[in-house]
Amino acid sequence: MAAIDGQVPSDAQEITTGQANRVWYVDAPVPYVLKHYGDRARAANEAAALALLTQHNGPAPRLLGADPNGRPAWTAQSAVHAEPTPTDRLLDELDGPLAAVHCIPGQHVGRLAAAPRHRTWRDYLHNRLDTYTAAAPDLAQVAAALHRNLDALDVDTEPRLLHHDLQPGHLVRPFNGQPLLLDWELATLGDPLSDLARLAVRLDLTNPADVLQLAHRPPAAASRRIHLYWRIHQLADAALGTDPLVRQLARDRLS
Incomplete structure (x- = not known):
């Protein structure tokens, strides 16, 4: 599996639903959801929340990667069907x-x-x-x-x-x-x-x-x-x- 780096793969499927962010489903060997943010603070906050939830096995997607300082800011989360x-x-x-x-x-x-x-x-x-x-x-x-x-x-x-x-x-x-x-x-x-x-x-x-x-x-x-x-x-x-x-x-x- 290629490393998750926040870039949108050519075969990714956009699933954005109208909010300020853009979201894609990536059908990799381990599928994931890639999210690009218009607000870096929101990216950092969601990444921190998902990391805490992952630590406590909480009812949320798992954080697979993140870069709130990226251009654009992004997170990668486990795909949820x-x-x-x-x-x-x-x-x-x-x-x-x-x-x-x-x-x-x-x-x-x-x-x-x-x-x-x-x-x-x-x-x-x-x-x-x-x-x-x-x-x-x-x-x-x-x-x-x-x-x-x-x-x-x-x-x-x-x-x-x-x-x-x-x-x-x-x-x-x-x-x-x-x-x-x-x-x-x-x-x-x-x-x-x-x-x-x-x-x-x-x-x-x-x-x-x-x-x-x-x-x-x-x-x-x-x-x-x-x-x-x-x-x-x-x-x-x-x-x-x-x-x-x-x-x-x-x-x-x-x-």
Whole structure:
């Protein structure tokens, strides 16, 4: 087998699905998926997340190679022959994989790579709120209220691995084997309830507590915490969403 170097073989099959990255299936003696990134930081973060998941035998593709500093940045991941989990089965089938992910401990808070590390989960969230305020100054009052709500809650926790982009399409059912989670570019170390809040936003739920059934050993004040995180994720979409429809929907929710 030729060494994986990030170059696209002439017989590779492009399987890009419309996101900012380009993705190919490479039918080598050991098939793999090659991913080229528009953002080096996301490449570094996904590579670090997949390396951690590989170390813990987590429910994700295996990292076969990576160069976040390449031109372009790239990762190579084990090929997964699978179909997306139907939306009406998502919560049931997500339970096991998510519990396995949320058991993986971290050594710091925040993104795994190519981003500042934070002393506490609260510090990380305050930093995110400042980022959203800078991107959307007209939402400063919403962010200020969330800053106050954050300080009123005990949210600090031992950091655990979060996928942080849970949505239909990212959980797949291989034809042989257990369900796997794909696309780890936004993986973070922090409070698992934030993962569930992000999922509630992506499922357009009006009550994020509807996904608390997926919480592994939910902490005290879990309902208040997940509602706070739910609002923070809505603010993230409203301030930084690249899809105009997603951005407007988030703004409507916040109002």
